[in-house]
Amino acid sequence: MAETKEQEQKAYEEYVKQKTPVHNLPLNMAKAFVTGGIICIIGQAVLSYCEKLGIDKDAASGWCAMILVLLSAVLTGLNLYPRIAKWGGAGALVPITGFANSVTAPAIEYKKEGQVMGIGCKIFTIAGPVILYGIFTSWLLGVVYWVLVKAGVM
Numbered sequence: 001m002a003e004t005k006e007q008e009q010k011a012y013e014e015y016v017k018q019k020t021p022v023h024n025l026p027l028n029m030a031k032a033f034v035t036g037g038i039i040c041i042i043g044q045a046v047l048s049y050c051e052k053l054g055i056d057k058d059a060a061s062g063w064c065a066m067i068l069v070l071l072s073a074v075l076t077g078l079n080l081y082p083r084i085a086k087w088g089g090a091g092a093l094v095p096i097t098g099f100a101n102s103v104t105a106p107a108i109e110y111k112k113e114g115q116v117m118g119i120g121c122k123i124f125t126i127a128g129p130v131i132l133y134g135i136f137t138s139w140l141l142g143v144v145y146w147v148l149v150k151a152g153v154m
Contacts, residue, residue: 028089035088039095043068065096072097076104099130 046067050060075081081101085092092098106125148154 031087032089032091035084035091036095037091039068039092039097042071068095068097069100072100073104076101077108102130 043064046064047060050063051057055063072081075084081092081097082105085098085101093101145154
């Protein structure tokens, strides 16, 4: 009986080894670097163009963020951003474009369930925790800063 369990365990381990995808870390890192770099180049191009138009730096930054979010939402709607994210990994998911994709994708997916119960309820399923913990962390750091200022440390 112990021999049978051992054989089953070896068969299971072989099955898992066969089914587990093999990742090439240097290749994945290079793809993420290229993808993130292209997103940054697009952002820099928008900033440079805004500067050329005479828009001040703060307003240009806002335009850059809005254009990148819009581009990401449109590419998500055309089902192109998921392909970019699959190829580029974290290079496509970490920047603001990945956040826009995480809000847009559920909205598109749950559209068939209606405006309120579909889009309204599901739009922040992925991005919601990011927003929640981002706001909470900024509040917490604000409290720490306030305490340090009141204590005369800063």
